[in-house]
Amino acid sequence: MIEDIKVTINGQEEIIPRGITLLQLSKEYQKDYHFPIILASVNNVYRELSYVINDSCGIIFYDLKSRIGNRAHIAGLTFLLMVSVKEMFGIDANIRVMHSIDKGLYVETTFPITETILKSIGKKMLKFVEMDLAITKVSVDRISAIHYFESINDLSKARIMKYNTNSFITLYRLSNYYNYFYHQMPPSTASLKDFKLTWLNDYGFVLQFPTIYSDNQIKTYVHHANMFEVYKECRDWAKLMKIETVADLNGVVSGGKIEDLIRIDETLQSNRLLEVAKKIVKLKKDKKIILLAGPSSSGKTTTTTKLCMYLRSFGLNPKMISMDDYFVDRENTPLNENGEKDYECFEAVDNSLLTEQINLLLNGKEVMAPIYDFKAGIKEYVKKMKLEKDDILLIEGIHALNPKVLKDVPSKNKFKIYLSALTELNIDYHNRFSTTDNRLLRRIIRDNRTRGYSVENTLNVWPNVRSGEEKYIFPFQDEADVTINTALIYELGVLKTYVEPLLYSVDEDSICYEEAKRLLNVLRLILPIPSESIPDDSIIREFIGGSCFHE
Numbered sequence: 001m002i003e004d005i006k007v008t009i010n011g012q013e014e015i016i017p018r019g020i021t022l023l024q025l026s027k028e029y030q031k032d033y034h035f036p037i038i039l040a041s042v043n044n045v046y047r048e049l050s051y052v053i054n055d056s057c058g059i060i061f062y063d064l065k066s067r068i069g070n071r072a073h074i075a076g077l078t079f080l081l082m083v084s085v086k087e088m089f090g091i092d093a094n095i096r097v098m099h100s101i102d103k104g105l106y107v108e109t110t111f112p113i114t115e116t117i118l119k120s121i122g123k124k125m126l127k128f129v130e131m132d133l134a135i136t137k138v139s140v141d142r143i144s145a146i147h148y149f150e151s152i153n154d155l156s157k158a159r160i161m162k163y164n165t166n167s168f169i170t171l172y173r174l175s176n177y178y179n180y181f182y183h184q185m186p187p188s189t190a191s192l193k194d195f196k197l198t199w200l201n202d203y204g205f206v207l208q209f210p211t212i213y214s215d216n217q218i219k220t221y222v223h224h225a226n227m228f229e230v231y232k233e234c235r236d237w238a239k240l241m242k243i244e245t246v247a248d249l250n251g252v253v254s255g256g257k258i259e260d261l262i263r264i265d266e267t268l269q270s271n272r273l274l275e276v277a278k279k280i281v282k283l284k285k286d287k288k289i290i291l292l293a294g295p296s297s298s299g300k301t302t303t304t305t306k307l308c309m310y311l312r313s314f315g316l317n318p319k320m321i322s323m324d325d326y327f328v329d330r331e332n333t334p335l336n337e338n339g340e341k342d343y344e345c346f347e348a349v350d351n352s353l354l355t356e357q358i359n360l361l362l363n364g365k366e367v368m369a370p371i372y373d374f375k376a377g378i379k380e381y382v383k384k385m386k387l388e389k390d391d392i393l394l395i396e397g398i399h400a401l402n403p404k405v406l407k408d409v410p411s412k413n414k415f416k417i418y419l420s421a422l423t424e425l426n427i428d429y430h431n432r433f434s435t436t437d438n439r440l441l442r443r444i445i446r447d448n449r450t451r452g453y454s455v456e457n458t459l460n461v462w463p464n465v466r467s468g469e470e471k472y473i474f475p476f477q478d479e480a481d482v483t484i485n486t487a488l489i490y491e492l493g494v495l496k497t498y499v500e501p502l503l504y505s506v507d508e509d510s511i512c513y514e515e516a517k518r519l520l521n522v523l524r525l526i527l528p529i530p531s532e533s534i535p536d537d538s539i540i541r542e543f544i545g546g547s548c549f550h551e
Helices: 022-026 067-089 115-131 142-151 155-161 225-240 246-254 258-282 300-313 351-362 435-451 455-472 474-479 491-503 513-523
Strands: 004-009 012-017 039-042 045-047 058-062 095-100 104-109 136-141 168-174 177-179 196-201 204-208 289-293 317-322 367-373 378-385 391-396 414-420 426-428 482-485
Touching (some): 022 058, 067 095, 067 104, 136 142, 155 426, 225 482, 246 258, 246 491, 300 391, 351 367, 435 455, 455 513, 491 513
Parallel strands (some): 289 414, 414 482
Antiparallel strands (some): 004 012, 039 045, 104 204
């Protein structure tokens, strides 16, 4: 007779048979979920549905509406897409996941595609979904894994495996193919019916899927040409440098040439900003206001300070305003859906006062600008400002690109800049290092160094930060006249040396443990890079310390 055990499932106590799998158990709870259940947590540890329950525990099921479920869904879709391509076009055909775009992923193929071909790939994927093929875990020795990936012409994965020191590697199998992923996987292809493929060019398309930031729907694809072009420029430069994957970067480090790469990348970064300054100078007759916005940890402070320096070298006199100084008094801050003060929303800024004072400045008048007292929660009018002939005004804030900001100021007087750390490195062809994770690592290091925050503090507030970005920053990125990528091709190796010890400080009983473990898992294949050769005006210094601009 099978012994029953007591567990808690989604907060309710239940009696279940010992030895049952999460997959078997999930079928009873699927009716409570809109999408297929894809993962579970057992005593706060994320588990795939093949996991067997042998002891009393707490279980929570997740579909793709959760962040962890969404990651598993994307990993499963990538595997399904790869297998479909190889089944249709042969063992040497492959895909490469490039970067995120409009709540999806831009993917390139190693062979030319048409809209018709892309539709046939989508049909092949759906056929595998209907077949409900199992996605299973297998453990193989590392050398055998390397040989396998070489045999299917996936050299990016074969190369990165050389930096994995484990004797055995956990691979996933689908049909007759094996792959390696850095996230948990769904139990079978039946969980992967929610996707859409949109053709973009002869070698590229967009893989879309529901996300929490798109109301868990697949919305009509909107092409963000400026952002796409910046990504392309960065990828093209990385290709020119022969550094397209983490394995390529590791090769530079182990070859003793990282100092040269740092100098080259820093020079390129400075030159990009210098070109923006030149563009502003050419338009200085009309462009009196420079608006800068970007998500958290995109390097706004260093970029703005360096831009001011470059503008001064051309005879302009930049004056800075932070939109944070125009917050409404704390007692008037709007409340969010949870009844908490929402400092991220547009209405938290006194836009009418900002507009009034900017118009006065543009007309040669003097104003008494505010400085916000964050302790008291009020504005203090202590900053006299007036724009002289060669003065130019820089306004920085998360809402700076919102068309509602300074809407009464003629567009001819405004120049808008969007900043983001657009990571150009892949781990391998099917695993990318996301821009969001890059910024998160930056923030963990800076929060700990400058504010004394623990990793848990930063990880706990990060979902709210991301939600604010999705609402108030990303929708307006196309408003920018210029988009600047603030990511450095070498920075992951530097960030690793600072963030790894911090991530290891998260205890196993912490609700943040799984997220810290996920980041450590991605970082472990990246060779560390020392910071001694990084110049003191580098964006990365804003996070690791040693900046000549601020501390």
